[in-house]
Structure formats: C-alpha cells, structure tokens
Amino acid sequence: MAASTGNAFDFKLFRRLLEYTQTYKWTFYFVGIAAILLSFFAVLRPYLLQVTIDNSIVPQDGEELVFYIALMAGVLILEVIFQFCFIYFANLLGQDVVRDLRVDLFEHMLQFKMKYFDKSAVGRLVTRAVSDIETISSIFSQGLFMIISDLLKMITVLAFMFYQSWRLTLLVLLVLPFILYATRIFQKKMKAAFEVVRTEVANLNTFVQERITGMKIVQLFTREETEYQKFKDINDKHRKGWIKTVWYNSIFFPIAEMSTSITIGLIVWYGGLRVMGGSEAITLGVIVAFIELSQMLFRPLRQIADKFNTLQMGMVAANRVFGILDTSASIPDEGTIEIDHLNGEITFEDVKFGYVEGEEVLKGISFKANVGETVAIVGATGAGKSTVINLLNRSYEIQSGRILVDGIDVKDITLKSLRSQIAIVLQDVFLFADTIKNNITLNHPEISKEEVVRAAKEIGVHTFIDTLPGGYDYNVKERGVMLSSGQRQLIAFLRAYVSNPSILVLDEATSSVDSYSEQLIQDATDKITKGRTSIVIAHRLATIKKADKILVMDAGKIVETGTHQELLKKENGYYKNLYEVQFMEEEAI
Known part of the structure; x- marks a missing residue:
C-alpha cells in the first residue's frame, strides 16, 4: 500500500509516477528542451531592453532604436512559439500518462474479489478512478514542467545578474532567504491542507452517490430533512478544508508581493545613487533591466509555490491511486487447466x-x-x-x-x-x-x-x-x-x-x-x-x-x-x- 512519507515531497512516489512517461520519452525530452530555451529567452528580453536604453534612447539614436525594437519583436515571436509548444506538449504528456494510469487502475479493480467491494465505498472508488487521476494530469501540465521551467529561469536570471552587477545582485539576494523560508513553510502547510481536501471530496462523493442511488428509500421513509442536514455537515467539512488552503494563500502571496516591492526599492535607491555619482558600472539601462530581472527572479518563486500546490494535489491523488494499485485483493488465478466445456458434476x-x-x-x-x-x-x-x-x-x-x-x-x-x-x-x-x-x-x-x-x-x-x-x-x-x-x-x-x-x-x-x-x-x-446441471436456490x-x-x-x-x-x-x-x-x-x- 502506497503511503505518504510525511515529507513535503515524496520522491519515491514521484519516481514511480515518472515510469509512466517512459512510453512517451520523446515528448518528455522535447518539453524539457523547450523549458531550457524559454529560460534563455527570459534573460534575453531584459538584456535587449538594457541595450536599447543605453545604446539608443540615452544617446537619442533613432536608427538603433528601430533596430533593437525589431530585434525584441523577433525574440518575442520565438518565445511565443516555444511557449505554445511547451504548454501543448506538457498537457499532452499529462493526458497520455493519466489515460494509461486509469486503464491500469480499472484493469486492477476488475480482478478484485467481492470481499474488497463489500468493504469499499463505491463513491470513494469512483473518486480514485476519475477525479483523483484527472488531478494527477496536472502534475505534468501545470506542476512538474512549470516548476522546472521556473527554476531554470531563476538560475539563468541569477547568473546573468551577477555578470551585470554583483553589487545590485547582492541587494536582491538580501530579500531572497526570507521568501525561500516563507515558501518552504507554505509548501508544508498546503500539503497537509490538500490531504484534508481530498479526503473530504471522497466523503462527499460517497455520500451523494449513495443517497442518489437510494433516493426512493429516502423519500418513502421521509428522511429528506435528515439526509439534508447530513449533507450540509459533510459539505461544511469540505468547505473548511478548502478554506485552509485559501488562508495560506492569503498570507503567502501578499508577503511575496511586499518582498518584491522592497527589492525594487533597493535597486532604484542604490542604482540611482551610483548613476548620479557617475558610475560607469551601473547605467540607467542596467537599473531598468535589474527591475525586470528581479521580477523574473521573484515571480517564479511565487509561481513555483502556486505550481507546487498543484503538484502537491497531484501527488496526494497519486498516493491514493497507487494505494489501490498496490492492494492485493484479487482471487489467486494460479490454475493451469483451460476448459471449453464441463459435464457438470x-x-x-x-x-x-x-x-x-x-x-x-x-x-x-x-x-x-x-x-x-x-x-x-x-x-x-x-x-x-x-x-x-x-x-x-x-x-x-x-x-x-x-x-x-x-x-x-x-x-x-x-x-x-x-x-x-x-x-x-x-x-x-x-x-x-x-x-x-x-x-x-x-x-x-x-x-x-x-x-x-x-x-x-x-x-x-x-x-x-x-x-x-x-x-x-x-x-x-x-x-x-x-x-x-x-x-x-x-x-x-x-x-x-x-x-x-x-x-x-x-x-x-x-x-x-x-x-x-x-x-x-x-x-x-x-x-x-x-x-x-443446475443449482436452484429458492424461497x-x-x-x-x-x-x-x-x-x-x-x-x-x-x-x-x-x-x-x-x-x-x-x-x-x-x-x-x-x-x-x-x-x-x-x-x-
């Protein structure tokens, strides 16, 4: 039975999920390459903006300005093309994986003995086979590759910032540890919250499925009010589970936004003083580029936290699905005799x-x-x-x-x-x-x-x-x-x-x-x-x-x-x- 390790991220479970991508390895590799190219384009745009300001706007060179504008337009078009390919094939890979996983799960459940179904709620099994597996697709479409892309962007941006100005980069990094710590706490809290959410979703599905199936009994025995109150209680627990995730988001994202604003303020303050002091190392173009680069550095952090939420939900769902796949509840089919007809003794x-x-x-x-x-x-x-x-x-x-x-x-x-x-x-x-x-x-x-x-x-x-x-x-x-x-x-x-x-x-x-x-x-x-030969059970x-x-x-x-x-x-x-x-x-x- 698959079990959660209690860590913020279960790498063993993740590796097992990645095994389903082996059939589609070329799609996997293509999405990875697209993520690398997007990180390159992320740095190229601020750099072109910096050069445009320093080489054409400040010296008021119109011809150079047109050239750089055309160059930025070309880069933008290429970035849009690769962004499209990245999103499309990441989603395609996710759907291919969940299709195979859903087939494996249903095939496995077909072999279960009746004792398993006697003890398992139908609504819970439906949740595992439908909504939980659909949630797993978001690991690839919105989680894994998006996080990889964002991490590559951050590394590339940070390296380029050091290359441009190590002093301004250190200013930016003063705020970074605080954001990283807040992100880590956020991830742990969200994992626990999503565990609760998935449990309450399964409870809700089970209750609704049973009551709709048995609606005739509910109405014949006038239990509408009782079942209505039970539903309200279960639905309220589901709401409370989601409210926890909303609460953590409400705290984290304003903190991240405030940190970004403080960083921009530090860049403008220090960079402005250096420009007014006649420093050749920091120009107006560098300051503008650093403002955009710092956004590129912190925005992925916020997005990674958001994507990590998606990844966590997918991992929670994967843990539940693999829990069923790991359940050994089938009748041992070790017989070797094939029969086409029986006499019937x-x-x-x-x-x-x-x-x-x-x-x-x-x-x-x-x-x-x-x-x-x-x-x-x-x-x-x-x-x-x-x-x-x-x-x-x-x-x-x-x-x-x-x-x-x-x-x-x-x-x-x-x-x-x-x-x-x-x-x-x-x-x-x-x-x-x-x-x-x-x-x-x-x-x-x-x-x-x-x-x-x-x-x-x-x-x-x-x-x-x-x-x-x-x-x-x-x-x-x-x-x-x-x-x-x-x-x-x-x-x-x-x-x-x-x-x-x-x-x-x-x-x-x-x-x-x-x-x-x-x-x-x-x-x-x-x-x-x-x-x-016939056996007749009769009352x-x-x-x-x-x-x-x-x-x-x-x-x-x-x-x-x-x-x-x-x-x-x-x-x-x-x-x-x-x-x-x-x-x-x-x-x-």
Whole structure:
C-alpha cells in the first residue's frame, strides 16, 4: 500500500509516477528542451531592453532604436512559439500518462474479489478512478514542467545578474532567504491542507452517490430533512478544508508581493545613487533591466509555490491511486487447466467458509450434484444458501475443504474458463444503462442479435421484448429503471440462457416477479435445465418440487437431503415444517 512519507515531497512516489512517461520519452525530452530555451529567452528580453536604453534612447539614436525594437519583436515571436509548444506538449504528456494510469487502475479493480467491494465505498472508488487521476494530469501540465521551467529561469536570471552587477545582485539576494523560508513553510502547510481536501471530496462523493442511488428509500421513509442536514455537515467539512488552503494563500502571496516591492526599492535607491555619482558600472539601462530581472527572479518563486500546490494535489491523488494499485485483493488465478466445456458434476467436500475471520457461514458442508441433475438448496435467511454459489465460481475463497467440477479442483482451473461455464441469475438483477441486446450479450462479440432473438423465442421472452419501443435496441437506462422487476428478471434469465452454460445457477430467481413472469421463468427453467446441471436456490418451495435433489440448510450446515416427496415424509422434518408454513400462508392469502 502506497503511503505518504510525511515529507513535503515524496520522491519515491514521484519516481514511480515518472515510469509512466517512459512510453512517451520523446515528448518528455522535447518539453524539457523547450523549458531550457524559454529560460534563455527570459534573460534575453531584459538584456535587449538594457541595450536599447543605453545604446539608443540615452544617446537619442533613432536608427538603433528601430533596430533593437525589431530585434525584441523577433525574440518575442520565438518565445511565443516555444511557449505554445511547451504548454501543448506538457498537457499532452499529462493526458497520455493519466489515460494509461486509469486503464491500469480499472484493469486492477476488475480482478478484485467481492470481499474488497463489500468493504469499499463505491463513491470513494469512483473518486480514485476519475477525479483523483484527472488531478494527477496536472502534475505534468501545470506542476512538474512549470516548476522546472521556473527554476531554470531563476538560475539563468541569477547568473546573468551577477555578470551585470554583483553589487545590485547582492541587494536582491538580501530579500531572497526570507521568501525561500516563507515558501518552504507554505509548501508544508498546503500539503497537509490538500490531504484534508481530498479526503473530504471522497466523503462527499460517497455520500451523494449513495443517497442518489437510494433516493426512493429516502423519500418513502421521509428522511429528506435528515439526509439534508447530513449533507450540509459533510459539505461544511469540505468547505473548511478548502478554506485552509485559501488562508495560506492569503498570507503567502501578499508577503511575496511586499518582498518584491522592497527589492525594487533597493535597486532604484542604490542604482540611482551610483548613476548620479557617475558610475560607469551601473547605467540607467542596467537599473531598468535589474527591475525586470528581479521580477523574473521573484515571480517564479511565487509561481513555483502556486505550481507546487498543484503538484502537491497531484501527488496526494497519486498516493491514493497507487494505494489501490498496490492492494492485493484479487482471487489467486494460479490454475493451469483451460476448459471449453464441463459435464457438470459438482462436488463439495467438507467446505468451510466465513466472510469475517473467525465467523463461519458454512460449517463443513459436503454434497454432490451429478451430471444433468437439478439440485435445490433451501433454508431460512442466513443459512448459507447464496454463499454456496459465491464459492462455486470463486467470488470468494474457501478456508478449508475442496470444491470439484468434473473431478477437478476449481483452484486448478483458470478463473476465466471456470466462470465462462457457469451462468448465474441473481435475485437482485443489475442492468447497465444500455440496450436490451447489450444487457443480454454483455457485448460478447460472438453472440449475434439473431441468436438472442432465437433464444428469447425458445423460452417465451420475445413477445414482451418486441412490444417495447425499439425492441432489442430499447435503452433500459441506469440499473434498468425503465423495466419492472419481473421484466428485469426475464432479461437476466435470457442473459444466462444465451451464454450456453455447462452449469446453471438460479439464486432466488422468482422471488420478486409477478405470477405471469414466474410462469414464463418456470417454463424456461424446464427447458434450460434439461440435460444440464443446475443449482436452484429458492424461497418458494413450490418452485422446486421437480428437483432431483433438495438440500436443506440451517445455520451453515446441511441438515436434510432428499427429493420433495422424501422430505415431506420425515416426521417433524425441517423441510416439512417449512413447506407446511408456506402452504398455510398461501391458503390464508
């Protein structure tokens, strides 16, 4: 995990970030060369101004004045050209780097196991992948190269000032240590302030994302005022974080401006006395040049402080992004076996698992699903039914025991090939803001629209889709809000069907649908499960009567096994009691 060193600038982190520029090294070098040339032009302009005053204005030579004016115009044009190239390519490099970094981050997050997402706020991860990475681009566009350019200018200007007049230069340097000390303090304070700002931005994003997603609950339970007050508190903390940065800027920049004015006063005072005394070493042109040179020396200091703010924000953001990149939270994909098809035999051997260390959800369960069988798993909420599915496709890692498919340990099979053979329909269906076709195929290039339509007709879903505006091209919007829960469930069922899985899993697939949709799914279930190993987790026991085997779970253990009829014959059996309770509830309704 990347961590801040506590220094004003983390060079180790910076070197790591620079590794992303290796692909674009020629752009990097060009920007560096442009920065060097700009420092040369920075000194050339005051020098030409000095020569113009001393050689043409003071002696009143009109021809010389025109010549020097034309020369300064040419230098100015060249400076503008290089300034354009410098700014453009520095920004281009920054965008190239953040594009690659964002791709690496998203690819890394795609490999995380579900346990990581269970513990991580969505809004915080969005902040890292979007706004934090965008902030990193400013390191190159407004931070790093701008600081390098300013430092080169300062060094060049200082050397030229010593060459022109070491006495006037020493006067200027009297004020410099004070500004350097103030800049150093400013940098440290701003780093701490920006840490707070980035934290509060993440908190704000998380809160807003969750409340907008759950707005229906907020309004149904009339919690608008409560959530409004919470938002005001979080927003106020965000404001206070930014106010600290404003406070430090408000102190530093007036001090820097005052120091510059004092320096100009010293130059005019001492230089003026020397000119009036007839000194040949200091002329009127030198005084004017030194006034501009001192501005060039101090202005970069103020700009460096400002650019350092940008650099600090980028480094804080980089620290957070690399923190995720350094997180090892992926399922170990050390399997070497690639499978194109499974017969579908599933074996659990004394499997133990807990989402939290020391709290077992599954307490040593063992069962076998033979090829082509439909195995139903029933039990009360929290019994561990859905956990079985999460372990089968390795969304989570078991603590002990073994899970086998066709006699092969799932750990020995590559994750991609294992999951490609298992299709799951969940109770909580997630649809993307895209067309129905793309939500069914998940943009799989080998599944054509014709195949989707044919599959929909086979399981009886085509009619409902065809009635929608645009049919299979109908956009369901974010999370499928344009469809009813039953329709979303049918889309999820069709998504599983077209993938042609070796193993089918239905996790409470009919618990939130209307009777019409449930009948469609029941008919489709009979078709899709034929000759295919299926695991059905159901709350409604009436939907699993045809299962070849029923596993009854309680408190993480399998307490009963058998067919529907066999389990009903057990006196005071767990399954029998569940069935009778549900039957009486339905009769009452």
